[in-house]
Structures are given as C-alpha cells and as structure tokens.
Amino acid sequence: MTVDALYHWLNETFPFLSGNEILIVLAILIPSVALFMVIAVNALVLVYAERKVSAFMQDRVGPMGQGVGLHAGKWGLLQTVADALKLISKEDIIPRLADRKLFIMAPFVIFVGAFIAVIALPFGETIIIADMNIGIFYILAVSSFGVIGLILAGWSSNNKWSLYGGMRSAAQIISYEIPAGLSLITVIMLTETLSMQGIIQYQSGGLFSWIVFSSPFSFIAFIVYFIAAIAETNRTPFDIPEAESELVGGFHTEYSGMRWSFFFLSEYANMLVVCGVAVTGFLGGWQSPIPGYFNTAGWSIFWFISKILFLVFVMMWVRWTFPRLRVDQLMDICWKYLLPIALFNIFGVGIWTLIFG
C-alpha cells in the first residue's frame, strides 16, 4: 500500500473531501504512524531477544520471573515493558554547559534517519510505503543521515567522551558506506534496477534464484555487505563509537531517559533497515524459498520478517561472540580488506554475467 494508492483510496471513500489537503496529510500520516508502531514493536522484540540470546550464549538464563509483580513475567517476557516504563519515568537531564538546542535535536535527527529509511522496505508485493524506482539508492543515501545526528550528539554534549564517540562513529560509518555500497552494486549489476521491488522480482523462483546463491561472487558480496552493515549500525565488534570500557557511552554518554531511548530505538530500527536491505538484495526479499508455494500477501510478510529476524539473530550472535576491534584494526578491515574484495567482486560479477548471464 503506497502513499499514492492510499490517497486514491481515501479520495474514493470520502468523496465530500476529495481534492482536500487533509487527505494528503492523512495519506502521509497513516503509514507514518503504522511504521512508528513497527519500529517500536521491533525494538520491543529485539531488546528482549538480545537479552535472551546474550544470556544463552554466556550460559545464563536472562530475564526470568514466575509472575507479574516484582519479577518480569513468565520467562521475563515483560522485561522490555519494564525497561520502557523505567526510561519514561527517568529524569531528563540536560548538562548545563551543553549546547541545548543541538542536544535536544540530536536523538530525533538520528531517529529520523532510521525512520525514513524504513519506508522503502518492501514487506510484500503491494505492502510498501514508497515504491521508488531508486529505492536501494534512497536507503543508502538516507541511512547516512544518522551520522549528522551522531556528530550533533557528540558535539553538543560538551564532553570529551561524547566528542570522541561522535568523531569515531562518523569516521566508521562513512568508511563502511563504501564497501556496503560497492557490494550492493553487484546486486544492481545483476538485476539492472535500483527499485526494491524490481530487485525482488528478479529473484523469484525459489531458493536458488536468490542472488546470494546465484554466483560465488555475490555470496562474497553478501558477506561483505553484512560485515559493513554491522559496522554501520555501530554494533559490537564495531562499537568503538560507544565503547563502554573506553568512552563510557560514547556519543550518548550525557543522555538519559526518553532521549536516550530514542538512540536505542534508532539503533534497532537501523538493524531492521540494514537487514531489510540485505534480505531484499541477497535473500530474495518477500519471496518464498519454495517456488509457487506460500506466496500470498500474508506469507510474504512472514518470509520478509523471518529472514530479517534470522539476520538480526546472526548480528546478535556476532555481537556476543567477538571482542571489540581497535580503531586501526577497524580501518584496516574496511580499507585494506573489504574495499578490495568488494571491487574485485564487481569485476567478478561482470565476468560472470558476461559468461553465464
């Protein structure tokens, strides 16, 4: 359901308002609210999953409880709700020497960066807010928007840790954009389109028409993209912008309460976006792995979300397995390894399509 389609539908259902500006506002507002709910529920689920996955990998049990009350419900299912209540009720502290306007603005800038990228994610054949003909390029462009927020947060806190965190994250995200972009170029070379739906249509026909399995080069491209995506979301082992042992909290050291939770929300929304792009570009998007079966609209949402959740799980797996990289190691991986591999991939995919395509 795109915004255009929704606008036409609203015009038809409310003929007395047709042509009115209210309908345009409504057609934009309804998907936005729906997307906000998606992001909030996404964070709710992923925070719980992250706690549980990390616990299981470290031989712990994570949040547990026998009932509602002092415990967090059966198996700790209410843990995220308790977290949210705590964050809402916390004091909102703004340091006296902080740049007040920028300090207040920064979390929302980051959140907007994550939010506007979600609108181009295709959850199904018709379930997409904006089916742009440059979808994948748009996502790459706006997901770098969050860097401004990170630098704003780091600068406005008036704090050494925050400033270091902001600078590091800017350096990291901008560097890792390049291998991510180059590995997506291999996808675009194969599909010859930038539209998200077009890329998914190319991969119709079951598991072995997915781009990740179509050639060895695209498999390497998927790995490169995934590593770069983890780095772009500032997650361990690439979490030097918020390295707890060095920078306390990095760019969000001075934030508390709801403002801090916006950083958290946008981190999980970013995970959703990068995994969504990986699923769209390499894992067949909302296509079912068995051609001809399970490809109704409901199933398409299921396939898309379950593929995303699988990649998110791998991200968590990576986070709780590997230690943090040093700054120089981080840059080494990006410029000395990922970038040449990604460039070689473009060449390889070109040859592959010449011979087999």
Place this chain on the structure above:
Amino acid sequence: MKQYFLNIWETIISLSTGFGITWVHMLNIKKGNVTLQYPEEKWPRPERNIGFNHDDYNVIRSRLTVDMDDCIGCLKCMRACPVDCISIETVKAETRGEDIKDIGHVGITSSGSKKAMVVTRFDIDMTECCYCNLCTYPCPEDCIFMTGGPNADRHPIDYEFSEYDRTDLIYRFAKKGSKEKMEAQMFPKKEKAEA
C-alpha cells in the same frame, strides 16, 4: 601478498571457531546454565561436619528467635546484649500465672514458673545483632535461642533472612495487640477523661 590471503583465511577460520563456541553454548543452555533463580532455587546446604557433636555445643550463629510462650520478661537478655539490639517492655500482669486469652498470653511457662509480667514489646534488631550468642546463656527459661543447629527441633534454621525493606529486619516477637490491651488496662481513667 601471501600474508594478505593468509590473514583472510585465518580470519575466516577463527571467526567460525568463535561462532561454533557460542552456538554450542546456546544449544546447551539447559545443561550448562549456571544461573540460580535465587528465591525459587537455592544451593543445597552442605552437610556440616566441623568436628564436634552439635547437640552438646550450642554455638550455632544464625537468626535469633524467641519462644514468647516461655518468656517471663526478666530483661536478662536485653542487659547481656553488647550492642543493645534487643528492646523489651513489660507490664505487670493482673493475676500472676493466669492466661490472658484475647492476646494469647500464656500464664505458665513450659518449665512450670508462673509469669508475673506480660511482655508488650520484644523487638530484636537483626541489622545490629553481632551474633555473639551472649543473650542466650542468661535466659532462665531457655526461650531466646539461635535457630537451627541444636535447636533445629524448635525452629528450622534461617540464615538468609533477606527482606525487601530494612525495617523488616527488626523482628517483633511480642504477641499482637498486647501493648494496646495492657496500656488500656493501666490507664483506664485517662482514657475516660479524654473522652
């Protein structure tokens, strides 16, 4: 150049080893779990063998408890306490050795002595207690004792007494309502004058 590809190969090998380790730990969570869900599960208490017979040697240091049916209100434990964590208030009973049923006061102790006093307050502040056991020796009726050990038949052992509030660690042993009841008996006229 050779080193470059060796590095990539080594990275792949070491990353997959790491993945394997965490994966195995995640699958074996039921067996390998080290967390103890504390209030619901507890470590089993080890069999205590410290070289002497517990029954002869009353030295277990756990929680203090009082058998109020036997307490005669002599204040000896309160005086013996080096940190003053016991506070007792008594009121003279109307008739010596008689039960007062509505507050559950028992007139005669288990060793046969008749009570002259009604204990209206018997608080032990376990946050201050230093577990010296000095209060248990002077007691003529053996009614203040540490739980468990040689006294396990009278009170099961309680060495954790974890509470949500610090004030809950002040254990109040006096019979409920005894203070109000006895004060009303002592000052009946004052109450009438106020009314």
